[in-house]
Amino acid sequence: MMLLEGRIAVVTGASRGIGRSIALTLAEQGASLVINGTREDLLLDLAAEVNALGQTCVICTGDVSDQETAHKVAHTAIEHFGCIDILVNNAGINMRTSTLEMDTKDWQKVLDVNLNGTLYLCMAVLPHMIEKNYGKIVNVTSTTAKTPHRNAAPSYGASKAGVNYLTQHLALEMAKHNIYVNAVCPGPIDTDMSKQWTQEYRQQAIARIPLGKLGTPENVADTVLFLASKMSDFITGESINMNGGTYMN
Template sequence: MLLENKYAIVTGATRGIGRQIALTLAKNGADLIVTGTNDKLLQQLAEEIQSLGQKCFVNIGNIADPAAAKALAVNVEKNFPQIDILVNNAGINMRKPTLDMLDDEWQKIIDVNLNGTFYTCKAILPYMVKQEHGVIVNVSSSTAKTPHRNATPAYGASKAGINYLTQHLALEMAKYNIRVNAVCPGPIETDMSKQWTTEYRKKLLERIPLKKLGQPADVANMVLFLASDMAVFITGESININGGIYMN
């Protein structure tokens, strides 16, 4: 129970990696607020977390809207005595080459992935500053570090922005005993990967040194580690979780 008596927020928790992160934190003793735009899926997740003996509250909202972040802060104040952990997982992707991409498509991805992470951090950090402790884990991507033909340029740019934001906040907030790190998943088996062709999957596996796709649990376990006291001397890092397909 690495997170016993801890209070956490996970954004974008409706499915895939975000859902697994929320469950992993709950299994390790954390009470949660889970956020997203699909009320039905969030309620199902909340019930599963509550069945584990942990409290779980649902917060509906689009993090691209600054008002949603402020509403989340109100939810925290209403239901939790403090906030120990914030996991910024919410994000979107699109698969379009640069010249086919519309201006509003670029803006939407930047708004959700980068601006949404910033808005949420800005809304929750005052609580962490006041209590003089806290952990933020941002879910980035290996695409932030090296280009990927199967991702739109806005996605890589937004995730690279998250990596810089992670470092900046880690530096700025260290004096308040607040740690800020990021995880950078590579090929992970999610609903999106089920859309891949057999040929694409085969070629991808050939490029991965460990010869397998990652699982949502692989990302969730790293988030758990960074959120726990096992990582008290780690801040400002963007950690790859990709089977070795990109190393730095």
């Protein structure tokens, strides 16, 4: 039996990279999906792959920083499937300016997508999970939420730290409804963005990782799968590090 057989999952930021891998992993384990992103063409390609796995996949385009997107995503899931079992808040953006170089509009944009977008989706989905008396929410944050990184703008770390706190707060509030809320904190992951690094920077980044390698989107997806399945039925309010040992606690 597949780990998520019969479950309905929503995945934001699913167009590419980590979000795409999460969507495919959940589908491989039996989940039907509503996938969100801003690129309809990429979502359609992903939906076709999910359908080829034998699972139903519905797309819902939109920017999560707009609260209406959250309402549209939840409505789409209920309209097509009648319930929402799993929410994966993966949508996020990063900027790489230092504090004094950063425009305050950029600060606000990062918080709007990463922190507010997560809150909006949770607020839209939670009433349906409460009605069912079950739900699994997994927020994708970052090691930068716990320790600063020179290659990330302060807005990024602050937004992800906010998501980590929101994860704990919602876990406390929602436990009585049998709703689990956890976060995954990836470190350096080999995505399209990391492929743009110079060879020198790539070697420096790998040298700082105790395991001596970058993570993969599939590594993140496997951790999300664990938290979305019954394997994690005594875990809530946690922010799980998965970064090759670059940050340990």
